[in-house]
Amino acid sequence: MNPITRRGALGAATAIATTPLAGRAQTRDNVIRIGVLADMSGPYRDTSGPTSVAAVQQAVEDLGMAQRGVTVEVLSGDHQNRPDAALALARRWIDTQGVDMICEVNNSAIALALANLVREKDKIQLASGAASSALTGPQCSTHTVQWTYDTWMFANVVGGATVRSGGDSWFFITADYAFGHQLERDTSQFVTRSGGRVMGSARYPFPGTTDFSSFLLQAQASRAKVVGLAMAAADMQNCVKQAHEFGLTRRGQQLAGMIMFVQDIRSIGLEAAQGMVMSEVFYHDLNDRTRALASRILRRTPENMPNQEHAGTYSCAIHYLKGVMEVGVPRAKASGIEVLNVMKRMPTEDDAFGPGRIREDGRKIHPAYLFEVKSPRESRGMWDFYKLRATVPAEQAFRPLNEGGCPLIRT
Structure with missing residues (x-):
């Protein structure tokens, strides 16, 4: 697995591929791409940032996607806490780099703006870091799930x-x-x-x-x-x-x-x-499962203990990839809403939160x-x-x- 370089992590306008886990044997259209849109250089770098990227990489590894014959690439980008910069990067990810799901998004204004873009493009936003409860209230969206917490x-x-x-x-x-x-x-x-x-x-x-x-x-x-x-x-x-x-x-x-x-x-x-x-x-340190998960992620970012936001990013990536495997990679790339509908029907289960579910309003609960x-x-x-x-x-x-x-x- 390729490490996250500091220069790459801090690239404000650049999305970098930090995996692939199964080589390049498959065609471009058969690669699942996850974009981690996070604060890589600002005030939330430690609570978001590279550890969120590590959490997604760990989810891919824990599910054994390479052994299942599914190539997954994890891209990362710095949203700079600016909706305009975040939307420009997300649009480029989707239009030119084939990104299928965007997660983390630890800025509520950005998550609310991004909800419109992913709906327009039939992609998925799993907002594991955004906290505004408006995301599951008046501004809820068919293509967005608010994963970890809310105000x-x-x-x-x-x-x-x-x-x-x-x-x-x-x-x-x-x-x-x-x-x-x-x-x-x-x-x-x-x-x-x-x-x-x-x-x-x-x-x-x-x-x-x-x-x-x-x-x-x-x-x-x-x-x-x-x-x-x-x-x-x-x-x-x-x-x-x-x-x-x-x-x-x-x-x-x-x-x-x-x-x-x-x-x-x-x-x-x-x-x-x-x-x-x-x-x-x-x-x-809540229970045996959380201790084991934190230990696995901590190997990738040893100076920064995984927190609830990182755990949410791991959890949403796990459940998304389960949905991808349920519908198959070609259909998952063709239709984000098909994957999301499957995700809502399936109960969630992971080492971060244990059992849970996604409600009709896009609120994941635990x-x-x-x-x-x-x-x-x-x-x-x-x-x-x-x-x-x-x-x-x-x-x-x-x-x-x-x-x-x-x-x-x-x-």
């Missing part, structure tokens, strides 16, 4: 629990793009539904903000009990560190990390992050978990960050089918 789920698990434990007044610091807006809206609904109040919000420019002092001062002035951080990755890390320096928690305000990854905890440090509560759908960050004394070493507080069953973790407003659902 409604994070708001459900974190927002509601915090209000019930006494954090009944909130102020939001929000990334000013689709993902942040949706996360703030969803969490606000859970706060108010549970009897809490939203005292206000501050939206910071994304990307490019490194100094959160003015936004933290607004949060402090609001006197809200909880400061909800509707952001992720490097922004989350910087904001939490600066909040610690400001002494927000010492003054009685609680930080709510609405979407966090193990990479965030590693960067922030257990001393500052201990006691934080967050929701995730995957943790590498359990979600509430974790608490360990103290430095409790941690056994590198990447040992979480202790499990609660498990939310799949049917309760995600928004009910009849509440999303997806036009594909018959009322």
